[in-house]
Amino acid sequence: MNLNRKPIPVLEAVDRAVAEVTPLKSEAVPYREAYGRILAEDLKATMAVPHFDKSAMDGFAIRSKDSIGASGDDRIEFTVAEEVPAGSTSDYILKENEAFRIMTGAPVPASADAVVMFEQAKMGDGTFTVRKAFNPGENIAIKGEECQPGEVIVPRGTFINPGTVATLATFGYENVEVYRQPVVGILATGSELIEIDQPLSPGKIRNSNGPMILSQLKRMNITGKMYALEADDFDTLLERVEDMLDEVDAIITTGGVSVGDYDFLPKLYEALGAEELFNKVGMRPGSVTTVSMLGTVPLFGLSGNPSACYTGFELFARPALLKMMGHDKIYAPVVDGVLDGDFRKANPFTRFVRAEIDYRAGGIYARPAGFNKSNAVTSIARSNGIIVLPGGSRGYQKGDPVKVMMTDMTTGARQFNL
Amino acid sequence: MNLNRKPIPVLEAVDRAVAEVTPLKSEAVPYREAYGRILAEDLKATMAVPHFDKSAMDGFAIRSKDSIGASGDDRIEFTVAEEVPAGSTSDYILKENEAFRIMTGAPVPASADAVVMFEQAKMGDGTFTVRKAFNPGENIAIKGEECQPGEVIVPRGTFINPGTVATLATFGYENVEVYRQPVVGILATGSELIEIDQPLSPGKIRNSNGPMILSQLKRMNITGKMYALEADDFDTLLERVEDMLDEVDAIITTGGVSVGDYDFLPKLYEALGAEELFNKVGMRPGSVTTVSMLGTVPLFGLSGNPSACYTGFELFARPALLKMMGHDKIYAPVVDGVLDGDFRKANPFTRFVRAEIDYRAGGIYARPAGFNKSNAVTSIARSNGIIVLPGGSRGYQKGDPVKVMMTDMTTGARQFNL
Numbered sequence: 001m002n003l004n005r006k007p008i009p010v011l012e013a014v015d016r017a018v019a020e021v022t023p024l025k026s027e028a029v030p031y032r033e034a035y036g037r038i039l040a041e042d043l044k045a046t047m048a049v050p051h052f053d054k055s056a057m058d059g060f061a062i063r064s065k066d067s068i069g070a071s072g073d074d075r076i077e078f079t080v081a082e083e084v085p086a087g088s089t090s091d092y093i094l095k096e097n098e099a100f101r102i103m104t105g106a107p108v109p110a111s112a113d114a115v116v117m118f119e120q121a122k123m124g125d126g127t128f129t130v131r132k133a134f135n136p137g138e139n140i141a142i143k144g145e146e147c148q149p150g151e152v153i154v155p156r157g158t159f160i161n162p163g164t165v166a167t168l169a170t171f172g173y174e175n176v177e178v179y180r181q182p183v184v185g186i187l188a189t190g191s192e193l194i195e196i197d198q199p200l201s202p203g204k205i206r207n208s209n210g211p212m213i214l215s216q217l218k219r220m221n222i223t224g225k226m227y228a229l230e231a232d233d234f235d236t237l238l239e240r241v242e243d244m245l246d247e248v249d250a251i252i253t254t255g256g257v258s259v260g261d262y263d264f265l266p267k268l269y270e271a272l273g274a275e276e277l278f279n280k281v282g283m284r285p286g287s288v289t290t291v292s293m294l295g296t297v298p299l300f301g302l303s304g305n306p307s308a309c310y311t312g313f314e315l316f317a318r319p320a321l322l323k324m325m326g327h328d329k330i331y332a333p334v335v336d337g338v339l340d341g342d343f344r345k346a347n348p349f350t351r352f353v354r355a356e357i358d359y360r361a362g363g364i365y366a367r368p369a370g371f372n373k374s375n376a377v378t379s380i381a382r383s384n385g386i387i388v389l390p391g392g393s394r395g396y397q398k399g400d401p402v403k404v405m406m407t408d409m410t411t412g413a414r415q416f417n418l
Numbered sequence: 419m420n421l422n423r424k425p426i427p428v429l430e431a432v433d434r435a436v437a438e439v440t441p442l443k444s445e446a447v448p449y450r451e452a453y454g455r456i457l458a459e460d461l462k463a464t465m466a467v468p469h470f471d472k473s474a475m476d477g478f479a480i481r482s483k484d485s486i487g488a489s490g491d492d493r494i495e496f497t498v499a500e501e502v503p504a505g506s507t508s509d510y511i512l513k514e515n516e517a518f519r520i521m522t523g524a525p526v527p528a529s530a531d532a533v534v535m536f537e538q539a540k541m542g543d544g545t546f547t548v549r550k551a552f553n554p555g556e557n558i559a560i561k562g563e564e565c566q567p568g569e570v571i572v573p574r575g576t577f578i579n580p581g582t583v584a585t586l587a588t589f590g591y592e593n594v595e596v597y598r599q600p601v602v603g604i605l606a607t608g609s610e611l612i613e614i615d616q617p618l619s620p621g622k623i624r625n626s627n628g629p630m631i632l633s634q635l636k637r638m639n640i641t642g643k644m645y646a647l648e649a650d651d652f653d654t655l656l657e658r659v660e661d662m663l664d665e666v667d668a669i670i671t672t673g674g675v676s677v678g679d680y681d682f683l684p685k686l687y688e689a690l691g692a693e694e695l696f697n698k699v700g701m702r703p704g705s706v707t708t709v710s711m712l713g714t715v716p717l718f719g720l721s722g723n724p725s726a727c728y729t730g731f732e733l734f735a736r737p738a739l740l741k742m743m744g745h746d747k748i749y750a751p752v753v754d755g756v757l758d759g760d761f762r763k764a765n766p767f768t769r770f771v772r773a774e775i776d777y778r779a780g781g782i783y784a785r786p787a788g789f790n791k792s793n794a795v796t797s798i799a800r801s802n803g804i805i806v807l808p809g810g811s812r813g814y815q816k817g818d819p820v821k822v823m824m825t826d827m828t829t830g831a832r833q834f835n836l
Binding site: 031032035036043045047049050051052054056085086087088089104105106107141145146147153154158159161162163164165166167168169170172173174190191192193196197200202203204205206207208209210211212213214215216218219304306310333334335336354358359360361363364371373374375376377378379380381382383384406408409410411412413414415417 | 449450454461463470503504505506522523524563564565572582583585587588610611615618622627632636724751752753776777778779781782789791792794795797798800824827831832835
């Protein structure tokens with residue numbers, strides 16, 4: 001029982017957890033399955049885009065010099081010599097005042113250098129007239145105007161979004177190197193826990209932290225691995241964790257980190273030879289969060305109280321796991337918002353309040369999501385963000401400017417603006 | 419060939435698309451697999467939380483009246499009569515100045531009404547003293563203080579987040595009713611398209627829109643169904659789409675919506691008897707986006723140009739599909755940001771610019787993500803949001819206030835703040 005833990009500031013705790021972990025190795029995945037993974041190689045252009053001069057419009061490809069002098073009073077007439085649908089090409093050499101009928105996306109034949117949109121032409125029978133001179137290159141997407149071969153489109157470390165997948169397809173990357181996703185073991189401890197299908201009896205509660213963490217991992221595109229609940233018995237737990245260590249890249253435990261007689265985790269970490277990074281943080285809820293390293297494996301010792309567990313995961317486990325995934329934006333965006341309800345309780349430490357964010361035309365409004373004690377679970381269900389209230393001697397009231405942490409993002413920020 | 423389409427404003431087009439679709443039926447899924455789905459029933463508390471008076475701390479449970487009069491000079495001593503670990507109960511009746519040793523989460527026995535934290539007690543041998551009087555209920559989580567049986571925790575229509583999963587577990591919902599996810603068929607049209615493993619030849623480009631849309635759907639937790647590429651041949655396409663209609667809840671096509679001779683989709687929709695909601699929108703890119711309804715099935719006719727296709731999906735298909743999924747927050751959040759680069763080209767219509775959002779301590783900064791023409795693909799890979807520039811006669815410069823659409827959210831907003 002250790003009553004003398006010294007709390008460290010939240011950001012220092014985050015930094016300690018993030019500093020110790022390193023990206024995992026990479027693996028190849030098919031481009032169509034790459035969404036949500038992190039690039040482990042620079043995505044380079046394998047060719048120019050467009051890779052040929054391409055009509056940007058439906059219309060007629062002409063020699064621009066033939067249009068010189070055209071005006072409303074003195075229209076110039078062209079004869080359609082050939083058609084070029086998208087996907088086709090033509091080797092035909094235009095003669096004076098001849099044109100190709102051409103579709104958007106089709107290659108502009110070498111003998112043409114401008115495209116007249118249908119809307120700019122007055123149609124005749126196999127002919128059309130124009131009322132203005134066209135510049136060379138007009139309505140043409142010039143080869144390489146978007147990018148050149150070898151150019152880095154997005155660097156290693158970038159989250160693969162739908163546009164990245166489209167870019168991989170464009171450049172013919174059938175497979176792409178991405179960072180391996182961490183295998184995360186979850187162990188919910190506490191003899192009060194029962195599974196969902198067991199009968200509830202006095203003193204027992206259903207294991208809600210385990211499925212919650214599985215979902216927090218799923219939101220990050222990681223599959224968690226739930227380990228069986230164990231009694232709060234030291235030798236059994238030690239054995240379990242040693243077995244887990246062979247199978248996982250990170251371990252998340254819930255419960256067993258406070259000062260109770262039955263809280264074995266600190267002893268367990270010691271027995272395993274883990275290096276404790278911190279065991280108390282100046283925050284509410286979740287002050288007793290512990291993070292340790294066992295070699296390269298981080299051990300996140302989260303509180304057994306649901307709100308504390310949730311918050312500890314988002315603050316410490318999430319950025320550390322994203323760093324292991326090679327992500328270059330590991331932090332939840334923290335933005336300026338307006339407090340949309342009172343929170344009068346003063347607290348010496350930074351307080352993280354589960355919040356309903358309402359994106360209004362006038363700004364980002366955040367309302368405390370109901371009952372907000374450390375052991376609350378229902379407020380997490382009502383929240384899509386977290387209000388960050390700095391510690392101090394006063395409470396906060398509706399309308400106060402506050403920082404809001406956006407927890408529901410697929411990508412994030414490079415720095416933590418707490 | 420229809421040169422006389424009349425553009426409608428973006429928000430009107432969004433409203434038309436959203437108004438016509440309706441939520442799908444519900445189905446039961448196991449609670450552990452419910453993350454990312456939408457509740458089709460109110461999530462109601464099945465019991466009080468906590469469901470028993472619970473110690474909020476590790477320490478000693480006492481009769482508060484026995485502590486009356488305690489002070490630093492006149493400490494009151496208690497004798498430990500029994501222990502109550504988490505998960506256990508005790509029927510023992512405390513006598514005067516007796517206490518239970520009790521752990522966080524354990525039920526407070528009926529004969530006690532306050533908990534002394536270890537940190538508030540001075541230990542003796544099987545005894546402890548306190549220096550203050552405790553109030554009834556102190557350090558106890560009272561039965562039902564978080565919620566009462568029957569209370570609606572989150573209503574039907576709510577996105578199931580990790581906290582919702584924890585709440586389902588707490589209340590013993592082994593299965594939960596969620597809205598069925600739409601089966602979305604994707605058909606990329608255009609004879610210029612080849613698959614990723616086919617050789618590139620002049621005029622041909624690889625199909626990037628199909629995999630991009632699959633990823634946009636995956637970001638929404640929907641599985642898309644890609645249909646084989648077809649030549650731009652009317653009868654073949656008609657047959658294909660009729661087959662698709664038996665298998666899907668929505669269809670997304672790319673290409674074939676502009677005014678080119680080979681753009682069959684408008685004719686196709688007519689042949690199918692579809693009701694066209696709009697065929698031109700006052701926006702760039704994606705002005706030729708078409709949305710039609712065939713009975714209850716929306717047909718999203720997106721542009722073949724990647725940036726236009728991407729933008730059309732996010733503006734029209736996403737909110738409509740989220741409404742079909744029963745979601746009550748179907749719009750991407752649009753927030754106030756700062757333009758972090760020049761965009762000098764004026765445009766009469768609303769322009770949507772793929773953007774890199776940088777969440778800084780000073781605000782939300784959004785920089786145009788490079789080459790931004792309608793046919794660009796690489797800028798989508800570099801973007802995590804979209805800058806919204808109202809139409810007008812002027813360009814915009816670095817530092818201008820702009821609206822930013824956050825495309826990377828798992829949940830969204832109730833209204834579209836464009």
